[in-house]
Amino acid sequence: QLQLVESGGALVQPGGSLRLSCAASRSTLDYYAIGWFRQAPGKEREGVACIRSSGGSINLADSVKGRFTISRDNAKNTVYLQMNSLKPEDTAVYYCAADRTDYYCSPYVGSYDYWGQGTQVTVSS
Numbered sequence: 429q430l431q432l433v434e435s436g437g438a439l440v441q442p443g444g445s446l447r448l449s450c451a452a453s454r455s456t457l458d459y460y461a462i463g464w465f466r467q468a469p470g471k472e473r474e475g476v477a478c479i480r481s482s483g484g485s486i487n488l489a490d491s492v493k494g495r496f497t498i499s500r501d502n503a504k505n506t507v508y509l510q511m512n513s514l515k516p517e518d519t520a521v522y523y524c525a526a527d528r529t530d531y532y533c534s535p536y537v538g539s540y541d542y543w544g545q546g547t548q549v550t551v552s553s
Contacts, residue, residue, distance in 0.1 A: 430454060432526060432543065434524050437548045438550075442515060448464070448511065448522055450507040450524030461526070461534075462479055463476075464478070467520055475489060485533070486533050522547050
């Protein structure tokens, strides 16, 4: 069974950058679509970005377009989320998730089969 572990979350000032990592163990990520989601206090979990096994990727949230980039390194069994020009409203727990069907990049939480434990990102001065 696939196990996902996120890392890279931190406290950062507005305008700063972070790179989150989603490392897989017990199985390969090669055949999964991987999504990054986030959940702020009192809000629903929302999709941020997704990348398919083919490498095709999309942003799932309009608010991150032009600032966040998702990528994958299958040799390292890891997916990344590069976050630039961070804003206070990006503050949330960030989760990665794997969809074994890889039919498309779904924005829906229910489409994903495996989840990591999350990593906290706080954007504040």
